[in-house]
Amino acid sequence: MLAVTADDHLPAAPSPGGPVAVLANPTAGRGRHRGMLPRMLERLATAGRPVQLLEARTPEEAEAACRTAVADGVSALLAVGGDGTVHRALQAVAGTAVPFGPVPAGTGNDFAVDTGFPADPLAAVEVVVAALRDGRTHPVDLARMTGADGVHRWYGAVLAAGFDAIVNERANRMRWPRGPRRYDLAILVELARLRPRRYTLRIDGEAQELDAVLVAVGNCPTYGGGMRICPDADPTDGLLDVVVGGRFDRRTLMRVKPRIYQGTHVRHPLVRTYRARTVELAADGITTYADGERSLDLPVTVTAVPAAVRLLC
Structure with a gap:
């Protein structure tokens, strides 16, 4: 578990021309959606922005990769996986203006579904693509402990x-x-x-x-x-x-x-x-x-x- 003090979390702004960073957990949902990832990335590319797949072998590396991507000026961050994957990505985008897309592909997808995303991961990607094309975002609350x-x-x-x-x-x-x-x-x-x-x-x-x-x-x-x-x-x-x-x-x-x-x-x-x-x-x-x-x-x-x-x- 990575943790930070209040002074460690610095605001970040999205770069309009920056890539869309994607954190994908291939083991989420016992791997049942693993084969969909290439199709998801192809669909994301149709939004007209570069797509950057983040590399991480552990949850801690995943969180660090998200923080680095946000600090480097990505235009958006996606998390393909379950609530655990989303949780890691939220540590990087919370309190910033960087748009976020949770793509439900895990055993538990509570945050994505509760905030209005389709339960089907490919359908959720289509929602994200449309939002990227239109420059549309929807603000929601988070809890900070x-x-x-x-x-x-x-x-x-x-x-x-x-x-x-x-x-x-x-x-x-x-x-x-x-x-x-x-x-x-x-x-x-x-x-x-x-x-x-x-x-x-x-x-x-x-x-x-x-x-x-x-x-x-x-x-x-x-x-x-x-x-x-x-x-x-x-x-x-x-x-x-x-x-x-x-x-x-x-x-x-x-x-x-x-x-x-x-x-x-x-x-x-x-x-x-x-x-x-x-x-x-x-x-x-x-x-x-x-x-x-x-x-x-x-x-x-x-x-x-x-x-x-x-x-x-």
Whole structure:
């Protein structure tokens, strides 16, 4: 994970004659869209600008390549992949005027779909091409989180800071089994250990302490490939949606979790929702996951930043 302090992120302006940089993750979505990349690049070339495919072997290299491309004056940046790929690219374009196109080609494509892009990657490329030709962009909000040490990260969809984050952290530490079964096993292990955690939550300066199992701070409604954890979140309203699932036991959690796909879990009496410009969140022993990517340890401060990125749609 790359992280920067507030002073490290310098504004960048797009170069009208510069190339369109493309960050592509060939392993996204278990590689099922890998064969489409040449066609995507061909279609992008019809927008009348050079196309530059960025080289990266690791997520850290991908993020660094995006930052370099933006600093060098690209006219736009595209991320072909899932939410993790988009998350890396957002670190480079957030807070700049460089237009951005998330092309959904991963297992989870929540930010792209929630901000209006077609779920089909080739159709999404056509939307980007039309926007490039017309010089059209659409501003949307991002969330900016800052750790206790001043390090900050941007995210587009949802920050998980409860059971789901704990499961991800467990799965990432496990060396066996490989693939989706590792995540399934991590769920079983953490369900057996389930207990509410004590959180300090400050909503626009108003503090409260509560015990919770699920905690999410959303700029967009969905995470995890379509789970509507923050169903009323709107990435154009300048606000964050906070959803807190309280003192769930194992049985209650397993009953509530399927309802997240429809967003009806917020009707449960143990679920509280909030809306705010700034959210401060603290708890012991929690590593957050933003856009599905391992991020900062609590405590963090999350701020809604209106129109922080300009999308090619």
